[in-house]
Amino acid sequence: MDQTHESPSHHVPVLRDEVVAYLAPAGSGTIVDATYGRGGHALALAAAYPAAWIVGVDRDPEAVASAPRRPRLVVVRGNFADLDRIVARVREEHDELPPIAGVLLDLGVSSPQLDAPERGFSYRTAGPLDMRMGPDAATDAASLVAHADVDELTRIFRRYGEERYARRIAEAVVRARPIHDTAELAAVVAEAVPAAARRSGHPARRVFQALRIAVNEELDALERGLDAAVGLLAPGGRIVVISYHSLEDRIVKRRFAAAAAGCVCPPDLPVCACGRVPELRLVTRRAVRPSPKEVAENPRSRSARLRVAEKLEARP
Numbered sequence: 001m002d003q004t005h006e007s008p009s010h011h012v013p014v015l016r017d018e019v020v021a022y023l024a025p026a027g028s029g030t031i032v033d034a035t036y037g038r039g040g041h042a043l044a045l046a047a048a049y050p051a052a053w054i055v056g057v058d059r060d061p062e063a064v065a066s067a068p069r070r071p072r073l074v075v076v077r078g079n080f081a082d083l084d085r086i087v088a089r090v091r092e093e094h095d096e097l098p099p100i101a102g103v104l105l106d107l108g109v110s111s112p113q114l115d116a117p118e119r120g121f122s123y124r125t126a127g128p129l130d131m132r133m134g135p136d137a138a139t140d141a142a143s144l145v146a147h148a149d150v151d152e153l154t155r156i157f158r159r160y161g162e163e164r165y166a167r168r169i170a171e172a173v174v175r176a177r178p179i180h181d182t183a184e185l186a187a188v189v190a191e192a193v194p195a196a197a198r199r200s201g202h203p204a205r206r207v208f209q210a211l212r213i214a215v216n217e218e219l220d221a222l223e224r225g226l227d228a229a230v231g232l233l234a235p236g237g238r239i240v241v242i243s244y245h246s247l248e249d250r251i252v253k254r255r256f257a258a259a260a261a262g263c264v265c266p267p268d269l270p271v272c273a274c275g276r277v278p279e280l281r282l283v284t285r286r287a288v289r290p291s292p293k294e295v296a297e298n299p300r301s302r303s304a305r306l307r308v309a310e311k312l313e314a315r316p
């Protein structure tokens with residue numbers, strides 16, 4: 001989600017009505033909400049499709065603890081990179097679970113995570129350099145900021161933050177060590193970039209995004225999560241993904257396009273040699289964006305892009 005100042009303290013589900021509408025074909029099966037958060041989407045889906053089972057997954061124990069107890073709702077902690085194993089475990093306990101007819105991934109962090117200074121996600125409030133979405137993360141931001149060398153920090157800021165001044169900032173971070181909290185880090189970044197770059201949004205936005213992605217290995221989790229989700233879906237089932245920056249959206253767009261194309265042979269080969277067949281049909285050709293009204297009411301939705309694909313019947 002966007003780290004805007006006008007933040008609500010609770011989580012407002014982004015593109016909620018669109019998610020509910022796109023998952024209508026899943027209404028009598030199981031819908032896996034792989035990013036449960038505060039359940040905004042999951043509970044809207046449960047209300048719209050009372051016959052559906054909802055399996056919620058989140059890396060964050062606080063998200064799981066926030067889930068209400070109700071019939072046909074199961075919420076478990078886990079990384080959606082392991083979605084196939086997580087769902088298999090849920091099925092062991094609930095053998096009545098209908099086939100997986102929908103999967104939702106609403107990526108990034110939730111408002112309660114962003115707004116809690118002690119989680120360390122925000123460059124606007126002082127907090128520890130944590131940024132772990134859950135206890136399963138292999139490292140935290142403090143460790144990267146304290147120990148990564150200039151090359152490693154440059155790579156993180158450039159690759160995951162698409163930060164133009166990556167090396168300058170990395171050098172400034174290494175010079176300024178020890179850096180004790182998010183406010184100190186934000187100040188070091190602001191000092192390191194040219195004055196002109198300070199005028200277009202908060203100068204630390206991209207660096208914080210980059211560290212968060214690195215700490216949580218978010219792009220790797222997304223690649224694995226998409227593969228697992230496509231594998232889990234029953235024919236006719238739908239996958240809905242909401243991403244919040246171009247790195248995520250590019251991965252989703254390419255994965256969907258590759259699965260919809262099937263054959264990966266070079267175009268000059270007269271007959272297909274790879275034998276791959278399309279697995280998905282694209283339901284949205286272009287990413288769906290929030291309306292101006294939604295962005296006005298919830299500024300954190302402004303960078304959202306939603307894509308939907310449908311699982312095809314396996315060919316004999």
Ligand SMILES: C[S@@+](CC[C@H](N)C(=O)[O-])C[C@H]1O[C@@H](n2cnc3c(N)ncnc32)[C@H](O)[C@@H]1O
Nearest residue numbers: 013035037038039040041058059079080106221
């Ligand atoms: C944008 S919020 C989802 C909000 C939710 N749709 C709602 O309406 O309340 C993203 C959530 O996904 C979780 N998350 C992010 N990456 C994850 C992953 N790889 N595995 C499991 N949960 C993840 C975060 O902890 C966060 O709670």
